[in-house]
Every structure is written in C-alpha cells, then in structure tokens.
Amino acid sequence: MSELTALLDFVEQQLGPPPIPLHAPCLEEADAQAVAECVRSGFVSSVGAQVAQFEQAVAAFTGASHAVAVVNGTAALMLALKAAGVQPGDWVITQSLTFIATANAIVHVGAEPLLLDVDDSLCLSVEALAAFLQQACDGPIHKATRRRIGAIVPMHTLGFMADMPRIVQLAAEHDIPVIEDAAEALGSRLQGRHAGTFGIAGILSFNGNKLITTGGGGMVLTQDDALAEQARHLATTAKQSHPWHFVHDAVGYNLRLPNLNAALGLSQLQKLPQLLQFKHTWHSTLAAKISALKILGGPLLSNLQGEHQPNYWLQAVQLQDRAARDRLLEMAAARQIQMRPLWTPLHQQPPYRRAPTFGTLQHTQTLFDTVICLPSSPRCDYG
Ligand SMILES: Cc1ncc(COP(=O)(O)O)c(C=O)c1O
Structure with a gap:
C-alpha cells in the first residue's frame, strides 16, 4: 500500500x-494560430493545401512512400483493409488485447476478427501466429472451415512494436497481407524502420489522446502505389477525376481529413x-x-x-x-x-x-x- x-x-x-x-x-499558441490562419484562408474542408502538406510531412517522417489523411484511425484501418483486398466473409487475424477500434474496422469491411494472444512485448505473439498458420492453415485458407485469412493486423501496443520482421515473414509464407495498426506508435521504430511501414500498409491515429493530434484524424501509410490510390479514391466518394462531372465508379466513403484538421496537424508535427x-x-x-x-x-x-x-x-x-x-x-x-x-x-x-x-x-x-x-x-x- x-x-x-x-x-x-x-x-x-x-x-x-x-x-x-x-x-x-x-x-500551444502556434497551434491556435495555424488553425486561425486556415479559417481565414476559407479552405476549411477537404480541399486545401494543408492536407497534401500534412501527408507529405508524415510520409517524410515515417519513410512511407504514401500517406493518405482521413478523418480518424478507425477509418484509416477500414480503408487500408479494403484497399488491401480484404473481402466480406474473410477472417482477419489480430490480437485480443487491443482497443476495440481494431476489431470494429475489420467488421466494417464485412470480415471477422480471429483473436490471438499477445506475449511479453504486449504485442501479437509470433509463437501463437506461427502455430495457428502452421497447424490450422493451408496457405491463406483455414483448413477446417475453408475461411480465407484476408489479413494479419498486429497492433503496436502503447507504442511498443511487435516483432514485424518475423510477422511479415510468416505472413509472406502464407500469402497473407499485413496491415499494422500503428495508431499509438507515431515515432516508434524497429531496426530504424518506422511503425506502419513493414506491412503492405499501416495506419496512424491523431486523436486527441495521441502523441500529436489533429482533433480527430488518421493516416494510411503504404509503399504500394495502387493501395494508396485506392484508399484515397474510396475515401473521396470514389469520384472519378473530372473538372465538373460527378461520376463515381464504386460505393465510396466521405472520409478525407478536412484542411482545418490538417493545419493543426502540420503545426503539431513541428514539435x-x-x-x-x-x-x-x-x-x-x-x-x-x-x-x-x-x-x-x-x-x-x-x-x-x-x-x-x-x-x-x-x-x-x-x-x-x-x-x-x-x-x-x-x-x-x-x-x-x-x-x-x-x-x-x-x-x-x-x-x-x-x-x-x-x-x-x-x-x-x-x-x-x-x-x-x-x-x-x-x-x-x-x-
Ligand atoms: C490501437 C488503436 N487502434 C485504432 C484506434 C482508432 O483511432 P481513432 O480513435 O483515431 O479512430 C486507436 C485509438 O484511438 C487505437 O488506440
């Protein structure tokens, strides 16, 4: 006591x-000024220079080839799963010890979370993952149920990183994409590599309780050109690029980060x-x-x-x-x-x-x- x-x-x-x-x-005062300047510019919604600047700054900091800014980390994870090809009916492997948003994003794309243990790292147990894939799966297919494993989503708990090199290797042996829930891990690195850049995609959160905040906000990180393009497209109502016509080639979402939030993000990144x-x-x-x-x-x-x-x-x-x-x-x-x-x-x-x-x-x-x-x-x- x-x-x-x-x-x-x-x-x-x-x-x-x-x-x-x-x-x-x-x-701090600089944050208030950045938001006020954005208001004065008139570009407060999802069209505006600060969104692209924030994306470029986060990509540069993390070493990701692409960063796609969206309204929160949950949306980022949902878009990353969708853009990585996770299908309704798939199982997606993640850890039971995580914030509920990890599983919710999986369900939002019609898939189902399959829950594994963590280990002393607080993160996904590589032993449990290896045992599951080796004993229960044939490639990406679960032998007993014939369910497809659509992705593996390790979460970097409290900013401590999972053993990504081994997870990525196991996933590759079974032809399963890895998407890192790095919502809590901005600034965390393993072997010099930033969280969220080991798998095909990763996500960050800029919620008010994170290291830096945009009020609400999230980011998809990826090295994959097509995945970045698809995530950005789906987040922008799947609208085809045209100066005036409204043609949408899929059922998209309205999930892009507003410029106002990006202005705050840019100022936050400075510190x-x-x-x-x-x-x-x-x-x-x-x-x-x-x-x-x-x-x-x-x-x-x-x-x-x-x-x-x-x-x-x-x-x-x-x-x-x-x-x-x-x-x-x-x-x-x-x-x-x-x-x-x-x-x-x-x-x-x-x-x-x-x-x-x-x-x-x-x-x-x-x-x-x-x-x-x-x-x-x-x-x-x-x-
Ligand atoms: C592990 C984890 N995943 C996902 C999220 C979701 O992020 P957001 O709150 O920005 O939707 C959070 C935090 O909020 C989180 O801690």
Whole structure:
C-alpha cells in the first residue's frame, strides 16, 4: 500500500497539481494560430493545401512512400483493409488485447476478427501466429472451415512494436497481407524502420489522446502505389477525376481529413521531436522510481534497447495481481489522478465474445489483470 501511495505522490510532485489527466494534447499558441490562419484562408474542408502538406510531412517522417489523411484511425484501418483486398466473409487475424477500434474496422469491411494472444512485448505473439498458420492453415485458407485469412493486423501496443520482421515473414509464407495498426506508435521504430511501414500498409491515429493530434484524424501509410490510390479514391466518394462531372465508379466513403484538421496537424508535427524527447525522459524518470519502490512486476518494458526505439506514448506499470491493480486505480481516482487499466480483452467484449480464437490468450488475461497506464501528458502551454 505505501509504495502505491509513494507512486501517486511522485506523479503528483512531477505533473501535479490534480486533476492530472492520463494524456492531454500539447496545444500551444502556434497551434491556435495555424488553425486561425486556415479559417481565414476559407479552405476549411477537404480541399486545401494543408492536407497534401500534412501527408507529405508524415510520409517524410515515417519513410512511407504514401500517406493518405482521413478523418480518424478507425477509418484509416477500414480503408487500408479494403484497399488491401480484404473481402466480406474473410477472417482477419489480430490480437485480443487491443482497443476495440481494431476489431470494429475489420467488421466494417464485412470480415471477422480471429483473436490471438499477445506475449511479453504486449504485442501479437509470433509463437501463437506461427502455430495457428502452421497447424490450422493451408496457405491463406483455414483448413477446417475453408475461411480465407484476408489479413494479419498486429497492433503496436502503447507504442511498443511487435516483432514485424518475423510477422511479415510468416505472413509472406502464407500469402497473407499485413496491415499494422500503428495508431499509438507515431515515432516508434524497429531496426530504424518506422511503425506502419513493414506491412503492405499501416495506419496512424491523431486523436486527441495521441502523441500529436489533429482533433480527430488518421493516416494510411503504404509503399504500394495502387493501395494508396485506392484508399484515397474510396475515401473521396470514389469520384472519378473530372473538372465538373460527378461520376463515381464504386460505393465510396466521405472520409478525407478536412484542411482545418490538417493545419493543426502540420503545426503539431513541428514539435514531434520535443514530444518524443519528453516521453523518453518521463519514461526513464518513472521507470527509475517504480524500480526504486520495488513495485512487483515493475515498469513495463523499460529495458528495451538496441533495435527497439519506442515512442513511450503511455507509461505503464505492472502490479502483482488484479486486486493490487484495482486498489491503485481506486486510490488514483480518489486523488483525481487519471489512470487506466489496459483494454478489456476483445474476446470478453459483448460484440466479440463469439469471435474465433486460437490458443490460450493467457498473456492477454494476465496483462489486463495487472497493468495500469500512468499519466503521460507532455508539459505545454494549453491543456
Ligand atoms: C490501437 C488503436 N487502434 C485504432 C484506434 C482508432 O483511432 P481513432 O480513435 O483515431 O479512430 C486507436 C485509438 O484511438 C487505437 O488506440
């Protein structure tokens, strides 16, 4: 108990006074000015120079050949799945320990999520994936049901990256496309390569709780010219390019990012290096404190080195059991310090209780039972 109080005291000392949010956006005067200038330009909707500029800047930062800006990360994932050829009736492999949007996007394209366990990386278990593909599948076809595996969607939990080289290799052996849910992983790199650029496509989110925000927003990243073209086309009502005629060659969507949001995104991108630096420092400071307090389980993944460069979007601590987790959540709430457990696993969420699974999902359960995300907001003028 006393070590939990000491942890709360420390958080308050460093980030206080309460109320302390889990993650507030870094909004400053320059952001307000960028949005105001966009309003004055008259180009506030999806036509406007800032959308293309924001796309180019994100592509340059991540190393993706193409970046397609859309209204949120969920829409980005749905478009990426569709553009990658996922069909109604397909199964799409993902992890049970993820935010529900990952599975929702899969269902929005008519497919069904197939849920696997995560491992100590907090991300999709390569062992579980290999076992499923090798034991249950013939190429991309599930032998027992003849269902096609339309894609594999690893999610980079809290900005920590999955073992993408091995996942991409396994997927290629079975002729299945990989689409990375990198919603939380802007700035995370593995072997120098940015999250979302290992698979055929990846997606980012710029929701208000992410490292940088556009209010609401998302991005499809890809190296594939045709996939980028298709995602952009579908997001723009599938309208054929013509100076005045309205001809649409498919049932498209209206999902392009408005210029107003892109203007905010461009301004936010300016401070991405400082935000990443802040996250890194806050991670080291908190991890050292958590280790000194000898909280069982300790700071999460604090010893990642070498190939992994996480963005440390949200700091997290592991407690010894579910009772300790709940005690800390209650103590924090009483002091108006916002903390959150990980997401209730998808296979326990009402819409996905009957989703197909493979293996035990034991790691998913243990991490859900014991991990708490800690306040991780950067220091900024507003918010
Ligand atoms: C893992 C994950 N996937 C998808 C999303 C969806 O992004 P958005 O909220 O921008 O739709 C989020 C976050 O919000 C997320 O954390």
